[in-house]
Amino acid sequence: xxRWTVRTHLAGFVALAAAACARGERAPVDAGPAxxxxxxxxxxxxAPARRVVSLLPSFTEILFAxxxxxxxxGRTAWCDYPPAALAVPSVGDGMPPNVEAVxxxxxxxxxxxxxxPNVTAAEQLxxxxxxxxxxxxxxxxxxxxxxxxxxxxxxxxxxxxSLARAMDSLTSQRPESPTPSPKSLVFLVWxxxxxxxxxxxxxxxxxxxxxxxxxxxxxxxxSAQVSIETIAARNPDFIAMLSDSGLPPGYANRPEWRVVPxxxxxxxLFLPGRLFGRxxxxxxxxxxxxxxxxxxAP
Amino acid sequence: MKYVVxxxxxxxxxxxxxxxxxxxLPLADLPGSAIVWQLRLxxxxxxxxxxxxxxxxxxxLQALVRNPLADPFLLGLSGGAGLGxxxxxxxxxxxxxxxxxxxxxxxxxAMALVYRLGLVGGAELDPRILLLGGVAxxxxxxxxxxxxxxxxxxxxxxxxxxxxxxxxxxxxxxxxLVMLVxxxxxxxxxxxxxxxxxxxxxxxxxxxxxxxxxxxxxxxVYLAASLLTAAAVAVAGVIGFVGLVVPHVCRLxxxxxxxxxxxxxxxxxxxxxxxxxxxxxxxxxxxxxxxxIVTALLGVPVFAFLLRRWTVS
Numbered sequence: 001x002x003r004w005t006v007r008t009h010l011a012g013f014v015a016l017a018a019a020a021c022a023r024g025e026r027a028p029v030d031a032g033p034a035x036x037x038x039x040x041x042x043x044x045x046x047a048p049a050r051r052v053v054s055l056l057p058s059f060t061e062i063l064f065a066x067x068x069x070x071x072x073x074g075r076t077a078w079c080d081y082p083p084a085a086l087a088v089p090s091v092g093d094g095m096p097p098n099v100e101a102v103x104x105x106x107x108x109x110x111x112x113x114x115x116x117p118n119v120t121a122a123e124q125l126x127x128x129x130x131x132x133x134x135x136x137x138x139x140x141x142x143x144x145x146x147x148x149x150x151x152x153x154x155x156x157x158x159x160x161x162s163l164a165r166a167m168d169s170l171t172s173q174r175p176e177s178p179t180p181s182p183k184s185l186v187f188l189v190w191x192x193x194x195x196x197x198x199x200x201x202x203x204x205x206x207x208x209x210x211x212x213x214x215x216x217x218x219x220x221x222x223s224a225q226v227s228i229e230t231i232a233a234r235n236p237d238f239i240a241m242l243s244d245s246g247l248p249p250g251y252a253n254r255p256e257w258r259v260v261p262x263x264x265x266x267x268x269l270f271l272p273g274r275l276f277g278r279x280x281x282x283x284x285x286x287x288x289x290x291x292x293x294x295x296x297a298p
Numbered sequence: 299m300k301y302v303v304x305x306x307x308x309x310x311x312x313x314x315x316x317x318x319x320x321x322x323l324p325l326a327d328l329p330g331s332a333i334v335w336q337l338r339l340x341x342x343x344x345x346x347x348x349x350x351x352x353x354x355x356x357x358x359l360q361a362l363v364r365n366p367l368a369d370p371f372l373l374g375l376s377g378g379a380g381l382g383x384x385x386x387x388x389x390x391x392x393x394x395x396x397x398x399x400x401x402x403x404x405x406x407x408a409m410a411l412v413y414r415l416g417l418v419g420g421a422e423l424d425p426r427i428l429l430l431g432g433v434a435x436x437x438x439x440x441x442x443x444x445x446x447x448x449x450x451x452x453x454x455x456x457x458x459x460x461x462x463x464x465x466x467x468x469x470x471x472x473x474x475l476v477m478l479v480x481x482x483x484x485x486x487x488x489x490x491x492x493x494x495x496x497x498x499x500x501x502x503x504x505x506x507x508x509x510x511x512x513x514x515x516x517x518x519v520y521l522a523a524s525l526l527t528a529a530a531v532a533v534a535g536v537i538g539f540v541g542l543v544v545p546h547v548c549r550l551x552x553x554x555x556x557x558x559x560x561x562x563x564x565x566x567x568x569x570x571x572x573x574x575x576x577x578x579x580x581x582x583x584x585x586x587x588x589x590x591i592v593t594a595l596l597g598v599p600v601f602a603f604l605l606r607r608w609t610v611s
Contacts, residue, residue, distance in 0.1 A: 193467035233321030256470040
């Protein structure tokens with residue numbers, strides 16, 4: 001995975017150098033919006049994008065937040081916020097993107113999350129003459145740059161900058177009151193086998209900003225399989241789960257899970273997936289909500 | 299002698315599994331610790347039982363189809379179990395037993411289908427058709443599983459695969475009890491078939507002349523080994539390599555007589571899986587490795603070493 005990333009970065013670097021040389025020879029004719037995406041490609045549009053397809057719920061939220069929601073002509077089945085997004089036609093679940101369904105919306109820009117299958121889909125779209133951008137979005141720190149560049153590409157530069165500043169100031173702040181013993185939690189994604197969230201995910205930072213400590217902060221990847229024993233040994237104050245029902249999970253009564261004190265005492269935090277399930281413009285709201293729940297808990 | 303060695307190794311393995319783990323427990327705290335009684339001990343015992351079951355199932359199936367590549371999961375069972383698990387999640391079947399039960403039902407369904415295919419040539423179970431049918435049914439079940447996962451828009455479906463390859467993370471005393479109640483019957487059937495299985499190695503006709511009821515033997519062995527494997531999938535998911543490598547290791551070390559082969563395969567399989575699981579949960583702590591990776595990493599070099607030594611001499 002790391003090697004793959006390095007390779008794409010390298011390829012992007014070479015492409016960038018080539019582009020720089022080309023620019024040196026002749027001055028750009030048009031003054032349309034231009035950004036560099038996260039695979040290092042220079043993306044230049046003749047004019048601000050008017051027909052955009054977003055292939056990640058976070059990008060859909062950002063586009064609406066910078067006032068470019070009316071430019072959206074396609075979204076994924078997962079894009080459910082803001083409610084106005086539901087009026088935009090869906091092009092499927094986006095995993096991997098259905099290239100024909102995307103092309104059928106006749107977009108002049110497709111926004112994709114940077115992943116292996118999406119890089120392939122972007123190449124296919126480019127061959128059809130459709131411009132694409134690929135952005136990273138695993139960490140809260142990546143929200144600002146994504147908002148800034150989406151603002152540029154849709155001709156909403158000022159709104160994009162202002163959203164980006166808000167996102168940057170959120171992620172650059174220290175936790176409000178660094179209490180001597182912050183509450184600790186584990187984000188449990190799945191119980192059998194136990195999958196937890198590590199420092200590579202935005203949720204880890206979200207917990208930090210809310211004044212809590214992710215007990216698996218030492219795991220660098222977004223998520224990892226661990227054993228129940230490790231969770232018990234790290235002894236988090238809370239088990240945080242993405243859950244809209246708020247019902248106690250099925251494993252809560254099993255003897256092997258009741259070895260974990262927080263499970264035994266029923267100290268669960270059920271976080272609604274619509275707010276916590278993705279990094280986005282509402283990150284500050286998510287931080288406030290998590291802090292409120294941590295303080296309300298006994 | 300070999301049973302003393304294997305029994306000693308099994309006890310040492312269980313002791314090591316109780317002593318080490320990602321949580322650092324002082325030796326004095328061990329006897330009263332819930333981590334030992336509710337997590338480490340059931341997990342080690344379950345690993346031993348599942349490894350043993352897979353070792354015995356692999357040994358019997360290799361003798362039945364007279365093919366050294368036979369593996370308990372080659373005969374369509376893992377595909378069927380996967381389909382069952384994914385269907386359980388797609389249909390929102392409730393309760394903690396939905397996933398293991400559905401995987402069991404899926405595996406038994408695949409087994410029944412392969413069994414029926416094995417009988418197409420007449421009243422005799424044809425080993426070659428069992429193998430081909432197993433591969434075909436496995437591929438078919440795999441295709442349906444993939445279709446469900448890609449068409450249904452539910453992220454939980456991906457978790458069915460996590461569960462299927464998850465190994466022994468969910469071990470509990472309940473699952474140990476399930477294995478203890480369930481496994482003895484198919485194990486006894488297979489051990490009772492030890493002598494006829496030796497005869498089968500000479501070929502079906504010679505075995506028949508020497509007094510083995512070959513037709514009945516093949517059916518019993520196939521059903522018992524498959525039911526044993528189905529139970530292993532239900533409690534621990536698909537664990538590769540134990541059922542393939544352990545029979546060969548035992549044959550190379552202790553010879554080809556099934557009276558010895560089956561008990562030693564049980565103990566060796568149990569030891570291999572218990573050691574592999576102890577390593578899986580400790581070497582990359584706080585993370586955990588899928589146990590199937592460790593069984594292959596341990597099993598293959600041992601296998602290669604023995605193969606070299608025995609083929610040279």
